[in-house]
Amino acid sequence: MKEFLIRSLIQKSITLFFISVISFLVIHLAPGEPSQINPLNPKFTPELIKRFRQQFHLDKPIYVQYLIFYRDLFSGRLRSWKDGRPVLEKIWERFLNSLPLFISGTFLTWTISFPLGIQSAIRRGSLFDRTSTFFAYLFISIPGFFFAYVLIIFVVNRFHVPVIGMETFGISGPWYFKLMDRIWHLLLPSVLSAGSGIAILSRYVRSQMLEVESQDYIRTARAKGLPEDVVHYKHALRNALLPFVTMFGLVIPGLIGGSVIIESIFSWPGIGRLAYEAMLSRDYPVVITLNFISAVLVLIGTFISDLLYMIVDPRIRL
């Protein structure tokens, strides 16, 4: 067990090093050196080139550039080009805004997909199964932004209430009034971010459950004369759930990755929107840091899922 942990940690730290290198190399993506770029390109003003050279010390060898960048990042000296504020502080602020969205979206995904997938598997081939399969394909295939606009059109035409932003502009009233307003604004984006998640996860639950239901020990349980409910929920479900424990770890990266489009549509001042704004204004420090953080989150997620797997599956501990 200890050996497994140490091996995993070493592997993850090596990966972390390469992630930091790749994230950093993003600034060299733009063709050529910024100073050599066509002066007619309006995206590269002389001021921007000067700042670019200063910030990333482009005259120094590349490994020095790399070291300086991460020294600045971790000591909090790295500043955004747009407003001069420390990058980490800016990201933390937006992260707190994204958090409620992420929590409610994840909560919806996990609470809805399991009953849905289990029921589909138990009643395989029924009308319920076929309907949920159809909707699952629909939600996997629908572009998030189109679905968002369909929902916005429906909600605004039907209920005549504002849906954009984190709260209604200039709202006043007692605290519970504000709270209700907040929750209302949270509803639509979290349903959207949960939509495709529910579709994918419930399909996965269904296939996992079907796989387990065809095992010999399920047949044995039935042959013993156990009631169907006990067979399904005690014998089958417990074993089918095993792989999903590990997926808890893989939820973490969703904090940044999936939210760019939804947050820009709903003008939600979260991390995804910050990334989009930074890309539009070519705010290199913020973009690189966000890329680095999102990759690190994935890494942490896989580490947590390794750990969880070790805890739930005794076969690995040996």
Added chain:
Amino acid sequence: MSTWQLLKKNRLAILGLVFLLFFFLFAIFGLIVTSGKNPIFNPYTIRLQEKLKPPFSKANKEVLSPDQIPPFGIYIFGTDDLGRDVFSRMLQGAWVSLTVGFVSVGISTAIGIIIGGIAGYYGKEHPFVDILITGMIDIMLCFPSFFLVLTVMAFVPGSIYTIMAVIGLTNWMGTARFVRAEFLSLREQDFILAAKALGLSEFRIIFRHMLPNAMAPVLVSATLGIASAILIEAGLSFLGFGVPPPYATWGGILSDGRRYLFDAPWLTFIPGIAILFVVLSFNLFGEGLRDALNPRLRE
């Protein structure tokens, strides 16, 4: 039963396939009628006097010059905020979706086969190569796909070719994993030993004997990959990092139409439903193919 017979039983997959054929024809037809100097369906013609007309409205021939009148004098899908014919723009955009989907998946599948093949075939004798490649795959998988594509597209000049290349270069990991796993098990089998004993060249063993046996999962993941590539392209165009205007893409039409969400909902619904149907068909067909190729389901 053969794969095709199994596939034919899956009604949804066949429905997807039929719709895909229709989409190919639409895209090829679109390429022919919207390109050239004097295209029949001109997606660039601006008619400010005819802006935001709903679908199926007739063109007002009195205010238009002869070369501005759309074919058949009717705006099948209406017009946008500049009075451009949405049907022509959809025709032009279909080709973008189709080529981006196929070319980017072609690139990622080729990279995946080569990298996964090297790791699977030579991995045993040269463990270092295998560690290097699986490590590379793990590292690449750490970057969230859409976010990575978006970052790269924000810094390189946007064109249809860079989009294809970027999507292709950032989505090969799944294929590489499949191919590596397949090759690892294939190379232990007797027919490969026989091929080696016959003195066949490595090139011939890999491409003639091993690859065809590893193609099934690759094909399925490529079909599903096209669906996600089309979604990524639409998302990029929507965020403004896609093919630069005035060239029309489905995501771009939807993005332009969002300011008129309530006055001209067809600018949202037409491209949105088109993307949904194309992606859905690729997904249905891909899943059907997976079931049909699954040896466990064969009798």
